[in-house]
Amino acid sequence: MESNSIDQSQTRNVMQSPRSPSSHPFLSASVTDPVKLGNGVQAYISYRVITKTNLPEYQGPEKIVIRRYSDFVWLRDRLFEKYKGVFIPPLPEKSAVEKFRFSAEFIEMRRAALDVFVNRIASHPELQQSEDLRTFLQADEETMERFRFQETGIFNKKPADFMQMFRDVQSKVSDAVLGKEKPVEETTPEYEKLKHYVFELENHLAEAQKHAYRLVKRHRELGQSLLDFGKAVKLLGACEGEPTGKLFSDLGTKSELVSIKLQKEAQQVLMNFEEPLKDYVRYVQSIKATIGERATAFKQHCELAETTKLKEINLDKLMLTRSDKVGEAEIEYREIKAESEEATIRFERIVKRMNEEIVRFQEQKTEEMGVAFHQFAKGQARLANGIADAWRALLPKLEAASSV
Amino acid sequence: MMGSENDDEAHLHASTEDMENLFLRDDVDPLATSDVNGDKSNSGSRHLLSPPPITVTPADSDPLSAPPRSKPNGGGGDSRSYIEPPSYADVIFSPFDDNSEINGSDEGSHHSSDSLSRSPSSSSTTSDYIKITVSSPQKEQDSSTTSIISAGSAYITYLITTKTNLPDYGSGSGSEFSVRRRFRDVVTLADRLAESYRGFCIPPRPDKSVVESQVMQRQEFVEQRRVALEKYLRRLAAHPVIRKSDEVRVFLQVEGKLPLLASADVASRMLDGAVKLPKQLFGGEGGGGVSVVEVAQPARGGRDLLRLFKELRQSVSNDWGGSKPAVVEEDKEFLEKKEKMLDLEREIVNASQQAETLVKAQQEMGETMGELGLAFIKLTKFENEEAVFNSQRARANDMKNLATAAVKASRFYRELNSQTVKHLDTLHDYLGLMMAVQGAFADRSSALLTVQTLLSELSSLEGRAEKLEAASSKVFGGDKSRIKKIEEIKETIRNTEDAKNVAIREYERIKENNWSEVERLDRERRADFLNMMKGFVVNQVGYAEKIASVWTKAAEETSQYDRESS
Numbered sequence: 001m002e003s004n005s006i007d008q009s010q011t012r013n014v015m016q017s018p019r020s021p022s023s024h025p026f027l028s029a030s031v032t033d034p035v036k037l038g039n040g041v042q043a044y045i046s047y048r049v050i051t052k053t054n055l056p057e058y059q060g061p062e063k064i065v066i067r068r069y070s071d072f073v074w075l076r077d078r079l080f081e082k083y084k085g086v087f088i089p090p091l092p093e094k095s096a097v098e099k100f101r102f103s104a105e106f107i108e109m110r111r112a113a114l115d116v117f118v119n120r121i122a123s124h125p126e127l128q129q130s131e132d133l134r135t136f137l138q139a140d141e142e143t144m145e146r147f148r149f150q151e152t153g154i155f156n157k158k159p160a161d162f163m164q165m166f167r168d169v170q171s172k173v174s175d176a177v178l179g180k181e182k183p184v185e186e187t188t189p190e191y192e193k194l195k196h197y198v199f200e201l202e203n204h205l206a207e208a209q210k211h212a213y214r215l216v217k218r219h220r221e222l223g224q225s226l227l228d229f230g231k232a233v234k235l236l237g238a239c240e241g242e243p244t245g246k247l248f249s250d251l252g253t254k255s256e257l258v259s260i261k262l263q264k265e266a267q268q269v270l271m272n273f274e275e276p277l278k279d280y281v282r283y284v285q286s287i288k289a290t291i292g293e294r295a296t297a298f299k300q301h302c303e304l305a306e307t308t309k310l311k312e313i314n315l316d317k318l319m320l321t322r323s324d325k326v327g328e329a330e331i332e333y334r335e336i337k338a339e340s341e342e343a344t345i346r347f348e349r350i351v352k353r354m355n356e357e358i359v360r361f362q363e364q365k366t367e368e369m370g371v372a373f374h375q376f377a378k379g380q381a382r383l384a385n386g387i388a389d390a391w392r393a394l395l396p397k398l399e400a401a402s403s404v
Numbered sequence: 405m406m407g408s409e410n411d412d413e414a415h416l417h418a419s420t421e422d423m424e425n426l427f428l429r430d431d432v433d434p435l436a437t438s439d440v441n442g443d444k445s446n447s448g449s450r451h452l453l454s455p456p457p458i459t460v461t462p463a464d465s466d467p468l469s470a471p472p473r474s475k476p477n478g479g480g481g482d483s484r485s486y487i488e489p490p491s492y493a494d495v496i497f498s499p500f501d502d503n504s505e506i507n508g509s510d511e512g513s514h515h516s517s518d519s520l521s522r523s524p525s526s527s528s529t530t531s532d533y534i535k536i537t538v539s540s541p542q543k544e545q546d547s548s549t550t551s552i553i554s555a556g557s558a559y560i561t562y563l564i565t566t567k568t569n570l571p572d573y574g575s576g577s578g579s580e581f582s583v584r585r586r587f588r589d590v591v592t593l594a595d596r597l598a599e600s601y602r603g604f605c606i607p608p609r610p611d612k613s614v615v616e617s618q619v620m621q622r623q624e625f626v627e628q629r630r631v632a633l634e635k636y637l638r639r640l641a642a643h644p645v646i647r648k649s650d651e652v653r654v655f656l657q658v659e660g661k662l663p664l665l666a667s668a669d670v671a672s673r674m675l676d677g678a679v680k681l682p683k684q685l686f687g688g689e690g691g692g693g694v695s696v697v698e699v700a701q702p703a704r705g706g707r708d709l710l711r712l713f714k715e716l717r718q719s720v721s722n723d724w725g726g727s728k729p730a731v732v733e734e735d736k737e738f739l740e741k742k743e744k745m746l747d748l749e750r751e752i753v754n755a756s757q758q759a760e761t762l763v764k765a766q767q768e769m770g771e772t773m774g775e776l777g778l779a780f781i782k783l784t785k786f787e788n789e790e791a792v793f794n795s796q797r798a799r800a801n802d803m804k805n806l807a808t809a810a811v812k813a814s815r816f817y818r819e820l821n822s823q824t825v826k827h828l829d830t831l832h833d834y835l836g837l838m839m840a841v842q843g844a845f846a847d848r849s850s851a852l853l854t855v856q857t858l859l860s861e862l863s864s865l866e867g868r869a870e871k872l873e874a875a876s877s878k879v880f881g882g883d884k885s886r887i888k889k890i891e892e893i894k895e896t897i898r899n900t901e902d903a904k905n906v907a908i909r910e911y912e913r914i915k916e917n918n919w920s921e922v923e924r925l926d927r928e929r930r931a932d933f934l935n936m937m938k939g940f941v942v943n944q945v946g947y948a949e950k951i952a953s954v955w956t957k958a959a960e961e962t963s964q965y966d967r968e969s970s
Contacts, residue, residue, distance in 0.1 A: 200790075207779045208776065211772060211779050225761045229761070232754045235751045235755075236752060239748040244930045247934065251937055362793045363793075369802065370799070371965045371967055374962035374963065376806070377809060377958035377959035378955075378959045380955040381955035381956045381959055385949075385952045387948040388944075388948035395945070398937055401934055402938060
């Protein structure tokens with residue numbers, strides 16, 4: 001496993017954008033050009049992944065490969081296995097609804113999310129060193145497919161597995177609450193606080209995201225109702241003589257115009273506000289998965305430490321009685337001790353990573369949400385101003401008509 | 405995700421208003437320690453409002469806490485609940501005071517749900533007014549049906565208060581008086597008006613039966629009816645001719661039992677078993693011509709069942725193209741107008757429906773925006789409580805700015821909507837009026853039918869007379885019985901002739917009424933629709949400006965995150 005080499009290697013300051021092409025190391029990737037391939041049930045979307053880099057490990061300054069969603073899943077799973085403790089960037093969900101799967105809107109949102117995913121990995125000090133990342137960004141399609149199918153053996157983590165991990169974490173909590181077996185769980189106050197924070201945060205974010213999604217719908221509904229109202233008003237104008245008829249017609253036209261503005265803004269809110277919130281939720285879920293990994297590692301570390309102690313005691317006993325089983329026991333003891341030490345190292349690495357990750361996560365999220373809020377506010381202001389301008393244009397005529 | 409929408413909403417509404425109120429009150433910082441426990445309506449959300457002391461950095465100047473009053477950035481440096489935007493925002497906010505109903509004809513601040521209280525002959529009589537209010541519904545007992553065994557049937561009465569300076573109501577400069585009326589009295593009034601004012605566009609009265617919804621209780625029903633009665637009476641008062649009628653005056657002014665006759669609609673009372681069969685039904689064929697006076701009434705509402713049957717027969721023969729009626733509705737202009745009115749009615753119905761949908765969508769936009777704001781308020785509190793890093797506090801601050809803007813915008817949407825409802829109500833009002841127009845046209849048609857019926861009777865009577873004369877002339881010396889019959893028939897013919905003339909005059913009169921009413925209606929409708937449009941648009945502009953300024957402020961507060969490279 002390359003875990004050790006990562007420990008010892010210095011994390012290079014790899015940049016995302018090429019400032020001065022020669023000096024600073026940089027790595028950036030973009031996910032573009034979604035294309036629908038295949039037919040019927042087998043149909044899927046493929047994306048073009050373009051990598052630009054000056055890192056020596058890569059095959060050249062630019063490389064283009066074709067990837068599909070399950071390739072991204074493979075990458076995420078590999079990183080999750082190998083970089084325990086790191087908050088692996090989340091993937092957009094697999095869509096369950098068949099019809100929606102190939103709508104332009106969905107495809108674009110997914111593409112954008114996948115782009116963010118790859119770039120987050122490329123800008124993460126540890127993850128960017130990953131060999132799997134290199135494979136993902138460079139391997140030809142057949143090799144990639146082979147790798148992907150290998151997953152059905154050892155490393156295959158189906159969504160069910162993640163669910164299981166969440167359940168494990170949650171059941172551990174409930175076990176403790178219900179006073180079942182004594183839980184093998186970390187209980188430092190700091191970590192407790194963190195866990196509590198993460199679980200609570202998910203609830204709050206999910207609610208905010210739900211309302212954001214509804215808000216998108218409301219924009220669309222209001223837009224639709226204004227469209228229908230505009231049409232109705234125009235028809236009414238056709239029945240009336242002047243000047244009312246013309247005014248109704250103008251009113252109807254403006255109403256339709258405002259409707260279009262609302263539909264446009266709905267799309268913006270969806271992409272620039274609701275999606276970031278959804279991403280936030282996914283990120284928190286990824287953290288929960290990491291919490292699960294930490295719990296597993298902690299349990300192993302504890303159990304192995306226990307077992308080591310027992311073996312030591314047993315060995316001492318045997319040594320005292322000068323039994324001929326001493327040699328065997330000594331080997332066993334050494335083996336267990338080595339395993340235990342490894343388990344402890346693994347656990348501690350996770351802890352260290354998580355501490356660093358939390359800081360990164362909070363800063364990253366403040367930045368990303370700040371951007372999302374700002375864009376949302378700007379969009380709403382733009383919309384409102386646009387609406388005001390549109391309606392205002394009618395006022396001179398209305399004033400003129402009523403002063404007659 | 406969507407399934408629990410209703411639950412969430414129901415549960416949320418109780419605390420929504422409270423949270424918002426608290427959040428926006430200038431003197432309260434909901435993020436500070438609890439000093440709001442006195443407000444018992446917050447019991448559900450108390451845990452959010454009384455958190456442990458928070459390490460909020462001093463730079464986090466909360467614009468919502470009492471000081472500081474001046475903020476360096478943001479719109480007009482005003483840290484009140486919202487920035488006063490320019491122009492229309494201020495113009496729109498008081499068109500709905502009561503004065504508009506009294507005097508009408510000033511368009512700028514005109515409009516209310518009872519839009520038609522303008523004096524249409526605005527030229528001379530702008531100082532006339534009638535203002536009617538319906539209030540204080542009370543339960544009363546019908547003593548005439550009280551007996552030892554059962555309590556009398558109970559009914560509701562309403563207090564009808566009138567302020568007016570019309571001369572018919574006495575005491576020159578202005579008088580005020582009240583009477584108590586029950587719904588049955590309103591029905592009587594409506595029926596009497598329908599008889600007296602044929603050809604006029606009489607506003608339709610409120611329905612007798614009410615659609616019962618599951619949630620509607622007695623109180624709601626009574627309130628709904630009160631509102632409907634008020635609207636109806638105000639519309640009557642707005643009609644230039646009807647407002648001066650005896651029927652209305654008596655209804656509004658005479659205390660005690662309403663001295664108008666209950667409906668003379670014999671046919672329906674027959675169904676109640678309350679009336680003996682008129683003897684016309686059993687009288688001989690030749691006897692009893694048509695009473696001249698009654699010809700001036702529609703057959704349907706009158707006493708004469710025989711006439712009813714005859715006109716029915718006539719209309720059937722008209723419809724089935726049997727014998728062509730002598731007088732045909734050949735007024736092309738009328739037919740065109742009728743067509744147009746039907747088209748108009750159809751489009752008003754449609755527009756009224758779309759207006760409903762629009763109003764609902766605006767409402768929901770406001771609500772969801774508010775819920776979003778609240779969700780972020782909760783997040784803000786949460787992050788502040790749990791903050792370990794400064795990045796969290798910064799994010800909490802950003803969220804708060806967003807939440808504030810969202811909550812304010814939500815308020816504006818809802819205010820906008822309640823105004824929109826009032827404006828677009830004009831469409832709903834005109835639904836009723838279009839019915840009145842149809843009623844007026846129907847009066848004309850039924851009057852014409854009366855004329856046609858009489859004409860065809862006349863011609864059949866004359867035919868019989870001719871035959872009898874021809875037959876009797878063959879008998880020398882005369883046939884005493886036949887001669888007598890001829891005399892009788894000639895008498896009937898003379899009566900019928902008179903009736904026909906009356907009917908024709910009535911028909912012409914109704915045509916006149918129709919025409920002037922439709923003219924008036926067109927004029928008023930144009931003005932009302934114009935006002936509606938203007939009010940609607942001014943509203944939209946004003947509130948859009950307010951909402952824009954709220955979001956502009958939020959954008960400024962987050963301007964450090966502006967990533968768009970210029």
